[in-house]
Amino acid sequence: MALKRSKIGMHSAHHVGPNMTPMVDVVMVILIFFMLGSSFTSPVWYLTNNTPAIRGGFSNVKTTKFPPVKLIIKLDRRGDHTMATIGSYQTENLQGSLFNWLNKRRKILGKKTQLIIKPHQRVPYQDVITVYGDCVRARYHEVAFGMPTR
Amino acid sequence: MKIRGIKPMQGEHVNVTPLIDVVMCLIIFFLLVGHIAKKASIKGIKIPSTATGKSIGSQSNELIINLVPRHSDVQGVQRRPRIYIWGSYYTYNNLASVLREYKSHHPSLKLIIRADMHTQYRYLAPVLVACAKAKIVSVHFMTRRQG
Numbered sequence: 001m002a003l004k005r006s007k008i009g010m011h012s013a014h015h016v017g018p019n020m021t022p023m024v025d026v027v028m029v030i031l032i033f034f035m036l037g038s039s040f041t042s043p044v045w046y047l048t049n050n051t052p053a054i055r056g057g058f059s060n061v062k063t064t065k066f067p068p069v070k071l072i073i074k075l076d077r078r079g080d081h082t083m084a085t086i087g088s089y090q091t092e093n094l095q096g097s098l099f100n101w102l103n104k105r106r107k108i109l110g111k112k113t114q115l116i117i118k119p120h121q122r123v124p125y126q127d128v129i130t131v132y133g134d135c136v137r138a139r140y141h142e143v144a145f146g147m148p149t150r
Numbered sequence: 151m152k153i154r155g156i157k158p159m160q161g162e163h164v165n166v167t168p169l170i171d172v173v174m175c176l177i178i179f180f181l182l183v184g185h186i187a188k189k190a191s192i193k194g195i196k197i198p199s200t201a202t203g204k205s206i207g208s209q210s211n212e213l214i215i216n217l218v219p220r221h222s223d224v225q226g227v228q229r230r231p232r233i234y235i236w237g238s239y240y241t242y243n244n245l246a247s248v249l250r251e252y253k254s255h256h257p258s259l260k261l262i263i264r265a266d267m268h269t270q271y272r273y274l275a276p277v278l279v280a281c282a283k284a285k286i287v288s289v290h291f292m293t294r295r296q297g
Contacts, residue, residue: 020166027173034180045203046262046290075271095201121272125265126198128274129291133200147279148272 047132049143069109073131074149075119082119082127094130102138111141118146194218198267200293211256214292215245215277217265228270233277242276249284264292 074085081092091097106113115135119128128145135143195218206212217231233240240248253259261281265274281289 020170024166024170024173027170027177031173031176031180034177034184037184044197044292044294045200046206047200047203047293048206049289049291119271121270123271124267125269125271125274126267128271129198129200129267129293132291133202133293137202145275145278148275 047129047136049132049145069113070116071105071109071113072116072118072146073135075117075123075127075131076149077120077122082123084131094127095134098131099134099137102134102140106138106140111139113140114142114144115140116144116146118149121148121150123148195264195266196268197264197292197294199296201296203293203295206260206262206290211258212260212262213249213252213256214262214264217263217269217273217277219266219269228268228273230273231266231269242280245277246280246283249280249286253284253286259286260290261286261288262290262292 071086076083076085078092082094084091084094084098086101089101091101102115117128117131117135119131132143132145195216213235216234218234219231220229222228230242233242233245235248249261263274263277265277278289
């Protein structure tokens with residue numbers, strides 16, 4: 001009988017510790033979950049601005065000297081839309097027409113033109129960023145934000 | 151001299167101990183990173199989309215200013231968003247001094263503004279001015295890719 005038992009036992013493992021297989025399974029699932037979860041987060045990117053505030057804005061903040069040529073982009077609220085005005089030029093198409101206009105103007109005035117974005121106080125951040133994105137896309141290097149208009 | 155070799159494994163099982171060690175380290179790493187990321191960027195902010203932008207590379211020395219939107223008041227007027235930095239609440243009045251302090255400790259500070267797309271400009275302008283007061287000349291606006 002004892003001999004029989006030992007023969008049967010030979011087929012089973014000699015491992016004496018706890019069975020690690022379920023733990024490894026669970027841990028692997030958690031690891032894969034975290035790895036996939038981190039890759040599903042929406043990609044972000046950044047718009048960088050080097051002259052955030054204009055001279056004489058709130059509290060007389062001093063910033064770097066401005067280049068001689070200045071363009072002021074006024075952003076006003078018309079109902080639910082934002083209207084961009086530069087001199088006599090006006091548009092509500094912030095991503096198409098405005099970008100084209102800025103691009104053409106840069107070719108005439110050069111890269112050293114200073115752009116100042118002066119949004120109305122109620123203009124949403126999305127529109128401010130869209131206009132700023134246009135300026136960056138049109139390769140203007142000096143873009144500043146003015147104090148909000150009323 | 152007789153050199154004693156390593157004893158062969160007794161069982162048929164593969165030794166999973168190093169595997170568990172590594173996996174556990176990875177899980178702890180992901181948990182910590184997730185916790186830090188959650189603390190740095192608060193939920194409830196719908197960041198604006200842009201057609202242009204770039205990544206800012208290394209995430210060292212970065213400071214995220216979260217402008218957390220609040221519900222409009224009874225008359226439908228947008229209320230001033232709350233400012234959170236690393237999970238702590240700050241007022242608009244003490245923002246400049248806080249940024250100045252951060253700047254003194256980290257001269258190569260990367261400042262990131264994370265605001266809701268619907269936030270009105272009047273609430274964003276004071277943050278930009280606070281940055282300028284703290285002599286932070288480079289500001290990054292956090293956006294998401296369009297489309």
